[in-house]
Amino acid sequence: MLFAFIRSLGTTYIESSHTSYEINGMKNGLNSIKFNKAIDSYTKKHKISAIKVFSVPIVDGGNDTSTRMYVYGEKRKLPAGTKATKNEFMTSDIRYPLYFIGHTNSSSIEKMFKKNGIQYEKVNESWNWGILNFLETNQVFNLILLTFLILGIVLLLANLRELKKINIRSLLGMSNFEDAFRSFLSDQSYFVGVYLIGLMILALYMQLSGFTNTYHIMLYFALVLYIIAAVVMIFAAIIRARIHSQQTIVNAIKGDMRSRMSFYINMAIKIIIEVFVCVAFVSLLGTLKQDRQLKSQLSIWTKGKTYYTVNLASIQSTAEETKRLNHKAAIFFNYLENHGGMLANYQGWSSNQGNVSDLFSGHVLSVNANYLKVNHVIDPDGKQVILPKDTHTTYVLIPTNQYENRQQILKSYREYLWLNSAEKKMGVKLHIKAIEIKNGQQLFTYSTAALDLGYYEGTVNSAVVVVLSNEALGGTSQKNGDANSSWLTYLSNEAFLSPSVSTIQKGMKFARITNYIGSIINTKSYAMKQLATVQNNLRLLVMVFGIALSIVVIENIALNSVYFSNNRKKIAIQRLLGTHFLKIFRKFIFLIFVLSLVEAGIVLLITKDQTIALALFVLSNFGEFILLRIQSRRLNKKVSSIIKGE
Secondary structure: OHHHHHHHHOOOOOOOOOEEEEEEEEOOOOOHHHHHHHHHHHHHHHOOEEEEEEEEEOOOOOOOEEEEEEEEEOOOOOOOOOEOOHHHHHOOOOOOEEEEEOOOOHHHHHHHHHHOOEEEEEEOOOHHHHHHHHHOOOOHHHHHHHHHHHHHHHHHHHHHHOHHHHHHHHHOOOOHHHHHHHHHHHHHHHHHHHHHHHHHHHHHHHHHHOOOOOHHHHHHHHHHHHHHHHHHHHHHHHHHHHOOOHHHHHHHHOOOOOOHHHHHHHHHHHHHHHHHHHHHHHHHHHHHHHHHHHHHHHHHHHOOOOOEEEEEOOOOOOHHHHHHHHHHHHHHHHHHHHOOOEEEEOOOOOOOOOOOOOOOOOOEEEEOHHHHHHOOOEOOOOOEOOOOOOOOEEEEEEEHHHHHHHHHHHHHHHHHOOHHHHHHHHOOOOEEEEEEEOOOOEEEOOOOHHHHOOOOOOEEEOOEEEEOOOHHHOOOOOOOHHHHHHHHHHHHOOOEEEOOHHHHHHHHHHHOOHHHEEEEEEOOHHHHHHHHHHHHHHHHHHHHHHHHHHHHHHHHHHHHHHHHHHHHHHHHHHHHOOOOHHHHOHHHHHHHHHHHHHHHHHHHHHHOOHHHHHHHHHHHHHHHHHHHHHHHHHHHOOHHHHHOOO
């Protein structure tokens, strides 16, 4: 459990920060330049540090993420392999955790946030909160309860095996309390010894794996678990004091180790565990399935090249300045397109798929010719649509189910793009042409807005695709102001994409638009945050499943041990008489069969899945049969000792 807890925290957990925040955005849109400047100025002024923790893809086009850290203000040593490169930091999304370390207070930090329009949520970094958050995740709390139930069973079985020793002590005048107290001290010494060895091994693992900021919280959680274990041991000691009396002395000395109290307690715990594990296991399977689906959806973001986009800074501009900005946006896109850049604009997440008349807010994806080279679109015959980059024609790729409405669609788009105005001002004929494409095509949008709205795949289905270029809208001349306004709209929607940060920076200088840009953002950055969360969740699920599987095995071994303890003499005599294994244990095997049938029924009621219920029924009986066979063979080797009552 401690290992799973440490893994859930990660190497970048910062336990020394008492002022931690989750950054959710900025009042007037994301502006990483303004954000970084504000945090850097504040930390340097107060001589403190702020650590940003964010995710990046390990390999471009791969599904694995890695966590990186960047320190504002006073420099601090970071775990090996976690320091972010300048490019990783400059192109990361701002919506990540931020930890302030040093002599400051939350009111001062929050005042700075409000002054700069930074939207945030305070993160409770108390150890108790962190532990509770872990316990509430993926049935961990249920598994801890099961673990301590197993500990109780093991202690009760140990006491049952010592029933002869307990009664002899009673004959010699030792009180029940003294015997229970000695037993408790013995259990404590053994448990603490093994526990300390485990903690040392865990500490060594943490040192080698870079978990350098989690020692204190690990030890605190270890102490909490130890206290709970001690309570379980006290309970077992009390039961030990109650399972023997004057009536049990003679039988115990003869080797009769049966105890009704232990039997009933073990049966009650057995029923609880069987039902508990079934429900917890099914719940784990459901959570695992959901996480896999989410990871599969998010993995689409990591395929192919990494593209970078820009967003506009929030600047109040005059009408004349807006006209100049329209022109600069057109020049900027023209530069990016000539250097391998793409256009990808989709804003129809909240609209229905039938709304294709609204170019900017409907079920319409606006792209350029370069987009079609990277993201294939096919016609009804299955052929890839490839279009020229420099043309006076705007191409509208319409799915078959909407193609009959093409005249109305073309008329609407012509108005949205100001083509009639551009023709008059520029003196060129601008065409708009419809091309039929196959229904049901999934196209990637590169839009991080999709993640906020729950569209984790970032794709659209059967959208109308509008293929644009500067030439198709009449060129980049400043007098083509109406048509150029479309490029400013796309720039505002973070629709300009480039595979190179340096290309974007050169394009900004070329278009003289640098002062208007708020951020250069890795389009995968925000998706990496979501994907990293899912991957950590999956890793924790695997560890939790391993613990659950161990508990099931231990519980079945314990159940068999209870049965053997109460029937060992009878079983030994039957083995001496040559009775077959199945005949000796037929009643017990039938009991297991009935219990597994009940468990399968419970699973069927909860999941409505016959396959899972049947698999549980078969595996439960098969596993129990194997364990029973192994334990009975060990019992066969001790037949003579059992007959003697030893």
